[in-house]
Amino acid sequence: MDDDSLIDDGPPPGPDQRAERTLGALVCVVVGLVLAMFVFVFHEAWPSFAHNGLHWFGTGGSVDNQIDAIYTSGDNAARAIYTFHAWPLIWSTILITGGAAIVAFVCSLFVAVFIVEFAPDWLRAALQPVVRLLAMVPSVVYGLLGVVVLVPFINNDLISEHAKASVTPIITLDGYSLLAAVVILALMISPLMIAIFVNGLRAVPRGWLEGSLALGVNPWRTMWKVGVRTARPALIAGTVIATARGLGEAVMLEMISGSVGFAPNPADGLVFIYEPSRPLAAAIIANIDQLTSPPMRHTLYAMGAVLLFSAALLSFAGWAAKQPLIRYGLVS
């Protein structure tokens, strides 16, 4: 009777073989499904890209008008219009996702350090369920709260009449804005970042922290210079995951960011944070009733394809950011 668990010389006998085959098949089906998703989405998106070329990503005309034109032209297959220049949507996505990621990163890092080290016991015990609860609140509830609380607040208390007048010819400021979107999105993705950061910080070897303290460096600096530095892989992972979640957030942003395909203009000065816009995911949700019209369908899938590609790019960026860290022993 020999134990062949160490020698890998063939499939295991009998029921194990069947089990392995079945599970393996199931696993392949799921993988195939996910790969199919990539293929199908890009395939369905292709006509929109084909008609527009690289101008798909450029500016030119009002996005809202273009969307209307695309939709109505769907009745007649021969005269379908595909013209689409999505830059305002892309710019809005970049601003909102990027802004929220930065705000969330800073806040989450400080809160994570606080939870791991500096919070008194009662506050630490309070913060853990708070973070978990924030993570589980549905995005539509965040949207609802934003609409009924934050947007009127911004509209009535933050935006001055002067500010509104200064941009009246171009756009109306009514509280549905970049600021509201960034604040709520940052709030939404912070819990995820905090959880991952806290795990990363707790995994820092105690010897390093004690060693730093024993050298006469105060606990705050020790936590940042040694703890945070060591936990950099976790910081990267958390940022990538949370930003990807922010990228794909559709419903809440559709409610809060504004309903116009407008590209907020930093040249307007501080007022630009009050300008409405519409990121890609929100644009898709806003137009789901129009999926019946073929050219509209292709355009919407094209937006989805851009989102998918961005999420994949983000993942790759995270992987690339971890590479230099392997050198100094922070193998992730």
Next chain:
Amino acid sequence: MEFVTPPPVRRLTGAEGDIGRLNGSGNGNGSGHRNGNGNGNGSGNGNGDGHRAPAFVSARRPVAPATIAIDRMQVEDLSVDYARKRAVNSVSLPIRQGEVLALIGPSGCGKTTLLRSLNRLTELTKTASSEGQITLDGVDIATIEPTALRRRVTMVFQQPNPFPMSVFDNVAYVLREQASRRPKKRVLQGDVEEALARAGLLDEVRDDLDHAALRLSGGQQQRLCIARALAAHPEVLLLDEPCSALDPQSTKVIEELIVKLRKDVAIVIVTHNLQQAFRVADYVAFMYLGEMVEYASAAHLFSAPREQRTKDYVSGAFG
């Protein structure tokens, strides 16, 4: 910063058993180990009740005795409790620059706790409390801010713990974080090299100071930790079994280092290796079950200890 439990202390099991065998024994019976009086040979080292010094004592001490001794710290009646369990009981001893003080004793005797009290590292454990007084240059250390205290009284741990940075950054870490303005790299270069030289590591890493610290060998890492501690120009250097995780060659290098450093820095070393204590220490304090049983110069403690328990420990009756 606080941890709930006292830090884990790793004990090597093999070495302690060796001590018993080193007793220069002419007596073939087991009972001879238990009390010095049963020893058959009236040993020629001047101890009236027949204590036979361990064999390593007869080897001549390889280093010259200390020539200066400046009082640095004074421990007065110190007692430390971990959650009502007394770890150190009413200990008093002086710590002087120019001398190496070794704390010896079996596992759990409180020597590491005593060491950690010297730079208030015991405060990291929530359940710790202490009584008595420790003074540094005449000032009660309880009145000095802990972080400031630890710059003057630094510690090297049992397990080498270099940070995940380059060699240069490890040594410069202390200099950067303690300065009020972040110094430029050029300025630091000299100080870093000086610290590495004092730790005996400079020659080995001179060519590549950007080498990742975690890629060094164990002995080199420990010397790096010593260099790091020295970069702060401390007044007292605490060493918690610095060689127990290292090979004999590295141990030898570090022991020589310790003896060389004692002129500039007061050194306290905790060790369970009696030969090491004999090799490096000028004064030795033997602790047992939290109490300081005996404090004497190394020569006296090993060859002619006053207390029975000291005799038993030093001759290997228990470990």
Next chain:
Amino acid sequence: MSTTRAFAAASPPPAAGQRNESSASWRLIDRIGLAFAWFLGLLFCAVTAAMVLYLFVQGIKYLRPSMLVTNPKAGFNESHTGGFFDPLLDTVVISIMSMGLAIPIGIAIAVWLSEFGRPSALARVVESTIEMLAGTPSILLALFGTLLFEAPWLGFLSRTSGGVVFGRSFFAAAAMLALLALPLVVASVREGLQAIPSHVREASYAVGKTKSTTTRRVLLPAARPSVLTGSMLGLGRVIADTAIILLLLGNTLTNDGSGSIPILSMLRGTGSTLTSYIFYNAPTGDGDQPGKAYAAAFVLLLIVLALNVGVDLVGRRGKDLRWSS
């Protein structure tokens, strides 16, 4: 050998490069940083408390017990538009359906990754795929779902009229929601399985049990807390999702079945859940009845809170059962 002692009266020679003492050990920027951390920690708690309180207050104000059992109706003002029974029911139904898919498949994948995992290239592909799935936005899964379920050969899963497959049904939504929850289940179960030390498996193999029996009888029961945690996290994600519901459940406020077989007709038909109901009734939605939205949000929040407490309890109990490894 003699030593000379100098007492502390002679002040110690200054070490080379003496620097300033305790004032420098906590620099101003360190203190500001700590204050900022305190501020943020308290702010998070305050914001969460405010959110929950607001929803509670508004919810209690607008929630009537009748809403839980009446269906939405068309009407002009809030007192005429009924309740949200169907959305509530559909939330439950869709959760059961999607977790009913996600949990077994998730366990299967986790078991394969942890216990089998050959060839290793395939294992890496599977791991990457699950990670990619975790990062995929739900709107993309929704878009993919429409493509998939509008295919003719899947027409039996939804309504077909005039040769065109509608593609919106409970089946469609549940399938895509299962994909959404899958990575959470897989990650948690896998972690639970890997935490079991190998001597447990070896003990079972040593008495002649096969891998599949060992997994079923020994490992999975031991990993039960992880299975529960993963399931609850997945369920949380499913309940909270709106995009897939909007695209794939057809967005009719009441259930609109298709076909004549009783339960199957509902599942092939369209409906809505609490999340899409809230979306519809928010001031930005078509219905614009904020009172109803608050009431539904309140109920949804209670469900989420209960789930949260559940995860906490399971996690705490799981901690008591540890292997000595």
